[in-house]
Amino acid sequence: MKYSIRTRLTSLITLIYLSVFFFLLVAGALALYLGLKEEIDKKLQLERDQMIALFEADFTGLLSVTGATRDSLADDFLDDLKEMYGYKDQFVIFSVKTETGRHTYSDGGIKNVQLLLPEGFLSKAEGFYNQRLGGKFYRAVITKPNWGTLVVGMENQTFFEVADELAEILLLGVPLTFILVLLGGRFLAGIAMRPVVASAEATEKITMTNLSERLPEYTGKDEFGKLVSTLNRMIARLEEGINRVQQFTQDAAHELRTPLTTLRGELELAYQKSDLSDDLRASIQKSLDKAILMSRIVENLMLLAQSDTGNYPIQKNTFRFDELVKDAVDDMMSLVDSRPIRIRLKHCDEILLSADKQLIHRLVLNLCDNAVRFTRTGKIEVALSSDEKNVEFVIVDTGIGIPRENLPHIFDRFYRVDKARSRARNGGSGLGLSICKWIVDAHDGKILVDSEVSKGTSVTVSLPLNNSR
Numbered sequence: 001m002k003y004s005i006r007t008r009l010t011s012l013i014t015l016i017y018l019s020v021f022f023f024l025l026v027a028g029a030l031a032l033y034l035g036l037k038e039e040i041d042k043k044l045q046l047e048r049d050q051m052i053a054l055f056e057a058d059f060t061g062l063l064s065v066t067g068a069t070r071d072s073l074a075d076d077f078l079d080d081l082k083e084m085y086g087y088k089d090q091f092v093i094f095s096v097k098t099e100t101g102r103h104t105y106s107d108g109g110i111k112n113v114q115l116l117l118p119e120g121f122l123s124k125a126e127g128f129y130n131q132r133l134g135g136k137f138y139r140a141v142i143t144k145p146n147w148g149t150l151v152v153g154m155e156n157q158t159f160f161e162v163a164d165e166l167a168e169i170l171l172l173g174v175p176l177t178f179i180l181v182l183l184g185g186r187f188l189a190g191i192a193m194r195p196v197v198a199s200a201e202a203t204e205k206i207t208m209t210n211l212s213e214r215l216p217e218y219t220g221k222d223e224f225g226k227l228v229s230t231l232n233r234m235i236a237r238l239e240e241g242i243n244r245v246q247q248f249t250q251d252a253a254h255e256l257r258t259p260l261t262t263l264r265g266e267l268e269l270a271y272q273k274s275d276l277s278d279d280l281r282a283s284i285q286k287s288l289d290k291a292i293l294m295s296r297i298v299e300n301l302m303l304l305a306q307s308d309t310g311n312y313p314i315q316k317n318t319f320r321f322d323e324l325v326k327d328a329v330d331d332m333m334s335l336v337d338s339r340p341i342r343i344r345l346k347h348c349d350e351i352l353l354s355a356d357k358q359l360i361h362r363l364v365l366n367l368c369d370n371a372v373r374f375t376r377t378g379k380i381e382v383a384l385s386s387d388e389k390n391v392e393f394v395i396v397d398t399g400i401g402i403p404r405e406n407l408p409h410i411f412d413r414f415y416r417v418d419k420a421r422s423r424a425r426n427g428g429s430g431l432g433l434s435i436c437k438w439i440v441d442a443h444d445g446k447i448l449v450d451s452e453v454s455k456g457t458s459v460t461v462s463l464p465l466n467n468s469r
């Protein structure tokens with residue numbers, strides 16, 4: 001969708017407004033035109049009747065006299081009319097049928113008006129006509145008494161004057177109202193869309209870990225209110241479903257724990273028996289390794305399931321982080337076996353950290369474990385430093401590295417870059433970094449992994465010294 005609903009609503013409001021505006025304008029102009037026309041027609045009618053009355057009272061002689069007498073009588077008639085009406089914006093044409101033929105006389109604001117009129121105008125039927133003369137608009141009434149034809153015309157400028165003035169006002173008014181309507185429409189559309197935006201923002205924030213949250217209650221009983229309550233009901237159903245799955249994982253991991261421990265115990269006992277053949281011992285050793293891997297996976301699963309359900313009891317205490325790191329580095333040395341790897345604690349400030357000690361221990365162990373597991377030769381360097389607010393733990397190895405395209409996924413559960421390579425030595429389930437990420441998040445910290453294939457990997461964990469949780 002190219003345009004936002006707000007923009008579309010604004011356009012719709014503006015379009016409707018402009019349509020109504022133009023409709024009213026056209027209707028108003030039409031009403032004005034018709035009103036003015038009626039007024040002018042009445043005036044014309046009245047004058048025409050008076051002229052006919054005058055003619056029939058005093059000038060019917062015109063019909064019978066001839067020559068110069070007729071012309072001077074006609075002049076008298078016109079003079080009388082001029083006296084009565086002034087002829088400012090008017091004209092009059094009267095054409096009489098006499099025994100000697102038709103004689104046409106005219107007078108008024110336009111000289112020789114009968115010559116300017118289109119041909120055959122005088123022969124038109126009785127009635128009112130609009131006529132343009134010399135760039136002006138005229139309204140004329142044609143009457144045909146039995147003695148001839150009488151045309152009375154009057155300038156009909158008023159409507160066009162009003163229209164002209166109106167056009168001037170509109171020239172400024174239309175763009176101004178257009179802008180006002182546009183801004184007003186945008187504002188109104190913004191108000192109308194506000195609950196939608198608020199709900200969208202709230203929806204954005206709802207993730208797997210906070211499914212207990214709901215969209216803000218919308219009190220309106222309209223379609224939008226319905227949508228909000230439907231979405232909220234859907235989130236509730238999702239929450240229930242996910243809770244069930246998480247609970248299942250937690251229960252399953254829990255149930256597997258005890259038999260696995262027993263199995264490990266039994267295998268260890270069997271391994272210690274002295275009367276075993278080499279083959280059998282090797283086979284028990286292999287099974288024991290697998291059982292150890294399985295218990296680790298189950299432990300990790302259990303921890304992640306607990307983190308998902310929010311059931312893990314994070315216990316904050318203050319401890320010496322540097323001592324914990326030193327111990328971890330010492331342990332790492334024993335894991336290296338015969339590989340030519342130098343392990344060095346490059347820098348280690350004395351640091352008092354307030355956090356869940358067990359989890360932080362696990363975080364450090366997981367990262368050390370990865371460094372050792374994925375490094376064949378070279379060195380592993382650990383550094384611990386702090387400023388007033390944060391502590392930074394960095395572990396750098398010269399191991400096999402992680403391809404750039406795999407980096408975004410390494411925190412995913414069960415994700416291993418190359419399944420063959422990590423299972424090769426003591427196996428890995430791909431849960432270690434997911435757990436690290438959870439621990440770091442639970443302590444409001446950050447974890448960054450940078451890596452280059454065949455060159456090595458560096459992991460930086462930054463934790464607040466005194467986090468508020």
Ligand SMILES: Nc1ncnc2c1ncn2[C@@H]1O[C@H](COP(=O)(O)OP(=O)(O)OP(=O)(O)O)[C@@H](O)[C@H]1O
Pocket residue numbers: 300366370371374397399400401402410415416417418422427428429430431432433434456457
């Ligand atoms: N230091 C490292 N050097 C090279 N690759 C690494 C390093 N750390 C992690 N990886 C890659 O990231 C993947 C995910 O690491 P993660 O710790 O989550 O799983 P794992 O070590 O394979 O198994 P687990 O930690 O559960 O025993 C690893 O399989 C490995 O491919």
Ligand SMILES: [Mg+2]
Pocket residue numbers: 366369370428431432433
């Ligand atoms: Mg690991």
